[in-house]
Amino acid sequence: MSKKLLILPGDGIGPEIVTEAVKVLATLRDDHALDITMDEALVGGAAIDATGHPLPDATLELAKECDAILLGAVGGTKWEGLDISIRPEKGLLGLRAGLNLFANLRPAILYPQLADASSLKPEIVSGLDIMIVRELTGGIYFGEPRGVRKLESGERQGFNTLVYTESEVDRISRVAFDIAMKRGGRLCSVDKANVLECTELWREVVTTAAADYPDVELEHMYVDNAAMQLVRAPKQFDVMVTTNMFGDILSDAAAMLTGSIGMLPSASLDENSKGMYEPIHGSAPDIAGQNRANPLATILSVAMMLRYTLDQPEMAGRVEKAVNQVLDAGLRTADIMSDGMTEVGTDAMGDAVVAAL
């Protein structure tokens, strides 16, 4: 049966990079019999300008009906003065919460062609291939009570709550175990069980789930050590699973090991592998509209969509191979440009991937 995709270009460079990813999807549909239909809707600042809200009801409805979403990026200086409740980023949070996208998959892969881009020594990062699985709809970012209150002394106090139920930990750990089974068979669960009771429970639940995955080697690590190990010897990791906040921070650190924010895709999945796919970077207002954005993270997000929602691993591999081919051919957008390579714009990079397909 035909799969329904919803395309959300968003703001800044979003429309430019999404245009290139849609070229890839259209090529797979027209030349390789990928059975999909594509709808487009507004989100973020573009939606605020048109409707006054970052996630219009019409967009959420379409998002609920589709099988997978491809998102560019949201946000920009134009909307920074707005009340926090109606800023562009709220559109993203609304989609994650509204669709119950609890599992965030963030690969950190170092492309051999871009080894020079990392700030770490090549021998530390060459061959790097980590998958970070971050819990996305719970933990301290959503826990209640939260706020800023006035104490009797007159001083203000800010407070947030770190909460996880056993079932929330169990379902995210199983996503991570399943991925580890398909990769190197090693899972590192990151917590702060020595200080936080909530993550003591996290460790206990992950350990219990491990009994169902005898082929996966499970290790536990405190988050401070994990941060250190990521920059000391990152290749020791295969799959990492962690809480919403720890994952937010560690996945950005891991992304930077690869040196290029314009190369990394992500997926956010629900219980049935319905997913929202997006590059990890933002809307890059500084280069928007200049045909300078790197579209490869968005194109690689399409590969993740093919693998995790559309169940087309062979086609996913084909897209990844096409990206490798254009890098091998020396084509580079400005963000990954180096001596001896050929600089191309956003559209030419997309066209080259399509040609390689």
Ligand code: NAD
């Ligand atoms: P950013 O990721 O947009 O940009 C950081 C730097 O990386 C900039 O110099 C930018 O030019 C560069 N960059 C990013 N993507 C690139 C690409 N594909 N090709 C080449 N260069 C690229 O982060 P920021 O500047 O902190 O945020 C800008 C806006 O994006 C803000 O409004 C922020 O809230 C929003 N944002 C959105 C998301 C999202 O939609 N998921 C994520 C992060 C930030």
